[in-house]
Amino acid sequence: MAIPAYYVTVGIVTGIYIILALSLNIITGFAGQPNLGHAAFFGIGAYTLAILTTQFGMSFWLALLAAAVASGAVGSILGLISLRVREDFLAITTIGINFVVVSIFLYHPFFGQAFGIGGIPAPSLFGVAFGRTGFLALVAAAVLLVVWVSRRIEGSWFGLALESLREDEAAAEAAGIDTRRFKVIAFTLGTALAGLAGGIYASFMTFISPGDFTFPLSITILCMAVVGGLGTIRGPVAGAVILSLAPEIFRFVMDYRLLVYGGLLVLMMRVQPTGLLGRDSVLVRRWQRLIAHRRRPLSAS
Amino acid sequence: MSRGLLLVLAILISVTAAAGPALAAETIKIGFFAPLTGPAAADGKSVMQAAQLAVDEINARGGAAGKPVELVAYDDRFDPREAVAIANKLIEQDRVVAVVSGSYSGPTRAVAPIFQRAGIPMISAYGVHPDITLAGDYIFQQSFIGPVQGKAGAEVAVKLLNARNIVSLVMDNDFGRSLGKAFREHAESLGATVHEELFPFGEKEFTPILARIRGMNPDLIYTTGYFMEAALTVKQARELGITAQILGTEGADSFQFPEIAGDAAEGVVITTNLNRDDERPIARRFMELYRARFGHEPDMVAASTYDAFIILAMAIDKAGTDPRAIRDAIAETRNFEGVTGLIAGYTEVGEVLKSVQVQQFRDGRYRFLAVIDDIDLITPPQ
Amino acid sequence: MLAQQFVSGIVIGGVYALIAMGLTLVYGVLRILHVAHAAVYATGAYVGLITFQRTDNLWLGLAAAAVFCGLFGVMIHRFVYGPLLDQPRIVPLIASIGLFIFSQDFLRLLFGPYAMSFPASVPFGLLELGDAVIPGRQVFILAVTAVLLALTWYVVGRTRLGLAWTAVSQDAETAVAMGVNVPRVVAFNFLFGSSIAAIAGILVGMHYNSVYPAMGEMPAYKMLAVVVLGGLGSVPGTVVAAFLLGLVETLLVGFAGFVLPRDAIAFVALIAILLLRPEGLFGRSDA
Numbered sequence: 013m014a015i016p017a018y019y020v021t022v023g024i025v026t027g028i029y030i031i032l033a034l035s036l037n038i039i040t041g042f043a044g045q046p047n048l049g050h051a052a053f054f055g056i057g058a059y060t061l062a063i064l065t066t067q068f069g070m071s072f073w074l075a076l077l078a079a080a081v082a083s084g085a086v087g088s089i090l091g092l093i094s095l096r097v098r099e100d101f102l103a104i105t106t107i108g109i110n111f112v113v114v115s116i117f118l119y120h121p122f123f124g125q126a127f128g129i130g131g132i133p134a135p136s137l138f139g140v141a142f143g144r145t146g147f148l149a150l151v152a153a154a155v156l157l158v159v160w161v162s163r164r165i166e167g168s169w170f171g172l173a174l175e176s177l178r179e180d181e182a183a184a185e186a187a188g189i190d191t192r193r194f195k196v197i198a199f200t201l202g203t204a205l206a207g208l209a210g211g212i213y214a215s216f217m218t219f220i221s222p223g224d225f226t227f228p229l230s231i232t233i234l235c236m237a238v239v240g241g242l243g244t245i246r247g248p249v250a251g252a253v254i255l256s257l258a259p260e261i262f263r264f265v266m267d268y269r270l271l272v273y274g275g276l277l278v279l280m281m282r283v284q285p286t287g288l289l290g291r292d293s294v295l296v297r298r299w300q301r302l303i304a305h306r307r308r309p310l311s312a313s
Numbered sequence: 314m315s316r317g318l319l320l321v322l323a324i325l326i327s328v329t330a331a332a333g334p335a336l337a338a339e340t341i342k343i344g345f346f347a348p349l350t351g352p353a354a355a356d357g358k359s360v361m362q363a364a365q366l367a368v369d370e371i372n373a374r375g376g377a378a379g380k381p382v383e384l385v386a387y388d389d390r391f392d393p394r395e396a397v398a399i400a401n402k403l404i405e406q407d408r409v410v411a412v413v414s415g416s417y418s419g420p421t422r423a424v425a426p427i428f429q430r431a432g433i434p435m436i437s438a439y440g441v442h443p444d445i446t447l448a449g450d451y452i453f454q455q456s457f458i459g460p461v462q463g464k465a466g467a468e469v470a471v472k473l474l475n476a477r478n479i480v481s482l483v484m485d486n487d488f489g490r491s492l493g494k495a496f497r498e499h500a501e502s503l504g505a506t507v508h509e510e511l512f513p514f515g516e517k518e519f520t521p522i523l524a525r526i527r528g529m530n531p532d533l534i535y536t537t538g539y540f541m542e543a544a545l546t547v548k549q550a551r552e553l554g555i556t557a558q559i560l561g562t563e564g565a566d567s568f569q570f571p572e573i574a575g576d577a578a579e580g581v582v583i584t585t586n587l588n589r590d591d592e593r594p595i596a597r598r599f600m601e602l603y604r605a606r607f608g609h610e611p612d613m614v615a616a617s618t619y620d621a622f623i624i625l626a627m628a629i630d631k632a633g634t635d636p637r638a639i640r641d642a643i644a645e646t647r648n649f650e651g652v653t654g655l656i657a658g659y660t661e662v663g664e665v666l667k668s669v670q671v672q673q674f675r676d677g678r679y680r681f682l683a684v685i686d687d688i689d690l691i692t693p694p695q
Numbered sequence: 696m697l698a699q700q701f702v703s704g705i706v707i708g709g710v711y712a713l714i715a716m717g718l719t720l721v722y723g724v725l726r727i728l729h730v731a732h733a734a735v736y737a738t739g740a741y742v743g744l745i746t747f748q749r750t751d752n753l754w755l756g757l758a759a760a761a762v763f764c765g766l767f768g769v770m771i772h773r774f775v776y777g778p779l780l781d782q783p784r785i786v787p788l789i790a791s792i793g794l795f796i797f798s799q800d801f802l803r804l805l806f807g808p809y810a811m812s813f814p815a816s817v818p819f820g821l822l823e824l825g826d827a828v829i830p831g832r833q834v835f836i837l838a839v840t841a842v843l844l845a846l847t848w849y850v851v852g853r854t855r856l857g858l859a860w861t862a863v864s865q866d867a868e869t870a871v872a873m874g875v876n877v878p879r880v881v882a883f884n885f886l887f888g889s890s891i892a893a894i895a896g897i898l899v900g901m902h903y904n905s906v907y908p909a910m911g912e913m914p915a916y917k918m919l920a921v922v923v924l925g926g927l928g929s930v931p932g933t934v935v936a937a938f939l940l941g942l943v944e945t946l947l948v949g950f951a952g953f954v955l956p957r958d959a960i961a962f963v964a965l966i967a968i969l970l971l972r973p974e975g976l977f978g979r980s981d982a
Contacts, residue, residue, distance in 0.1 A: 096970065097973045100722075100726075101923055101927070101969055104923040108962030108963070109966070111956075112955075112959050112962055119954075239789070242785065267804070270799075271800040273793075274793045274795070277793025277796070278775060279793075280793075281782075281790035282775070282779070285782040286782075
């Protein structure tokens with residue numbers, strides 16, 4: 013197995029971004045609730061795993077589960093807040109949560125302050141520690157898990173409820189849907205999956221510090237989901253792949269990378285506001301037409 | 314205008330990038346990464362310029378081990394995730410023989426284990442985190458770690474400046490915290506009282522804190538801020554009529570410090586590694602070349618980066634292109650005359666042993682005040 | 696000491712108010728979280744500084760920045776937000792973030808990453824109020840802030856355009872039915888809000904004697920907190936929230952030190968207040 017480590021590393025980082033974009037999609041895409049502080053939950057997962065493995069000697073797998081639970085628990089509190097504080101007020105509140113969580117990591121000695129936490133162990137299975145390829149497999153499995161969860165949501169009663177919640181909350185309530193419960197579940201689930209990504213990230217990097225989970229990362233994740241197409245599954249996946257590879261691809265224009273990135277975001281929103289692969293996007297419509305064309309002659313004959 | 318210009322530049326850069334591999338056979342590649350864009354872009358620019366200057370110098374003198382040196386530089390945006398990808402790219406695709414980190418402690422600490430595992434030596438130009446070199450024997454640090462400089466600061470404050478009643482302003486990042494802790498411990502052991510105040514990295518408004526400490530009548534204020542925080546502390550303190558001596562760190566060693574602090578910069582003392590009054594030819598030459606080529610004063614991150622490259626070139630001269638041999642040659646460095654003073658060598662774990670310069674800002678620039686070369690003080694704690 | 700803290704809190708609060716004003720004006724009529732407003736602010740500081748360096752005239756710098764950024768604001772609306780108004784609210788937000796990243800990096804490429812000083816002298820001397828010392832520069836900033844806030848109060852409360860703005864922000868459909876020229880109101884909005892932000896950029900640049908590409912980073916998101924505290928789209932609410940935040944931050948730091956970074960303090964206050972009053976301090980509960 014000789015995939016160069018560079019590609020494996022880029023693959024792992026991209027995979028983590030896919031999980032983050034998809035988990036945000038459950039909250040923002042499916043349930044239509046703004047969340048500009050997703051990096052905080054990624055961070056809560058990462059710190060939970062880091063502390064449990066380095067200070068309490070817990071095994072990676074148990075700690076990973078704890079990371080998801082801890083993150084989901086804090087996320088459910090945000091879900092409860094979302095019942096009272098709405099729309100743009102909620103959006104700004106989530107920014108606030110990101111700032112506050114990072115500050116706690118930075119100021120409380122328990123979280124290692126600015127020095128962060130180092131020496132986070134790699135997972136092992138049957139006594140064999142994971143190398144890079146092992147991590148790639150782990151990330152791939154996690155991506156599949158998140159895709160599966162997303163599909164289940166999309167096709168279920170819960171998904172339909174969320175969709176009606178997104179389209180018109182008042183109407184959904186009138187139709188007898190318990191929007192409050194679904195909102196809290198969406199927040200809990202989405203943040204728990206972000207916590208899972210955080211746990212894997214902490215172990216992969218072996219060292220984390222508060223700066224890894226700041227607000228700009230939340231923005232990056234949101235951009236991925238929106239550029240790809242909120243509310244679908246393929247969209248956030250595509251967005252995460254494109255935007256996490258973009259800085260690598262544009263490495264040759266070194267000094268202009270951020271400029272290109274920012275310009276790309278504006279351009280995307282102007283040209284394709286529903287996302288590259290969102291509902292009604294040009295690409296998706298073309299593809300559907302192509303499929304339809306192919307089928308027609310068959311059914312005619 | 315800009316779009317056309319950008320396009321031309323993009324093409325130019327990609328052409329040069331494409332031409333790179335063609336030359337690969339005859340050149341020795343040294344990897345480099347720095348925060349060229351993003352929040353730390355100012356330091357990124359300084360170290361990038363120093364790296365180019367160093368590599369041009371090395372090549373003008375006939376390269377290293379008889380071959381021209383090629384600089385392979387990447388932008389890490391001050392993001393450890395990017396740095397990790399860059400590290401693997403440098404190792405596998407660019408096949409560099411050694412690496413200089415021109416980045417902060419965070420990204421440097423994230424990549425240190427990767428270079429260690431790959432057996433590629435890395436010199437961190439100005440990282441301060443003690444954990445960086447703990448990754449293993451291939452990792453070296455060119456600037457003194459936080460505890461050394463903090464201790465030196467306390468020595469300056471208490472013994473040189475006779476301070477007894479000290480207020481220490483500690484920045485909340487790893488740089489500030491590690492210097493602040495060492496400063497306080499050593500100053501207290503020398504008999505001074507230290508009152509500590511924490512402030513966030515990037516803070517610009519110090520009057521609330523300064524107004525409070527004005528009542529304490531300190532005879533010295535120690536700040537671990539970078540140039541922006543330190544300059545604004547000094548400026549705002551003077552505006553409030555605080556006359557206490559102000560002592561800074563290498564964080565304030567930048568031409569931007571007096572630019573922002575204005576007249577208030579006068580009299581400020583710092584601990585750093587670049588002596589502006591250094592008469593040794595290597596230091597004079599570096600400062601003159603840098604000024605002439607880039608149009609501004611070199612700062613300590615630039616000087617440290619330059620030294621890292623020169624030491625690496627010497628190691629390659631001595632050892633050839635085998636990374637293992639280069640590592641050994643770096644470790645064997647003894648009494649090297651660098652821009653940042655006499656480098657006695659590296660400790661067992663790879664921390665540099667060099668004297669701490671004490672500079673004072675007088676008549677428009679930093680000038681020599683003292684030097685700390687007591688080996689007990691400058692040896693990093695294990 | 697209390698007086699000193701109070702003065703510096705007022706200075707900071709005033710600057711917050713100026714930056715946040717543009718955001719409130721935009722939010723009032725378009726319901727967009729205008730993150731790129733911070734790029735307008737940073738651009739204003741640069742235009743002001745460059746003009747000042749060339750002409751040695753601060754007033755000219757203020758005027759040039761106000762005009763340039765006013766037009767910049769109008770262009771942002773014309774080419775970025777205008778075409779996106781029918782889209783879900785998140786679309787203009789992402790476009791705004793993209794524009795902010797783009798503009799900030801454009802400033803870096805144009806002027807370099809290093810901080811530049813803003814050595815303008817002001818027509819005021821040191822002011823001593825009992826215990827407190829107020830440098831002339833701060834007196835100047837307070838004076839300009841007061842003039843601009845009075846101007847805003849006049850424009851929003853007394854002119855036809857201001858009344859039209861109020862009408863649109865309260866009920867856009869009725870406003871249109873009553874014959875308000877909405878595009879004109881919106882364009883004016885961006886012109887006015889962006890000019891004020893540009894002047895705020897210059898004031899901050901002078902206050903800290905530094906202008907640098909990333910100076911918009913702080914206001915980009917923190918000012919959203921101010922606007923929300925003020926009740927999203929309420930002009931007096933924004934002003935009160937800005938001064939309140941400036942004072943709370945300063946007094947807290949002045950008496951207790953940094954228990955948390957300044958921005959986190961702002962957001963803790965925000966979350967606490969929103970939990971008690973989900974529509975902000977001055978929001979209408981029907982909004």
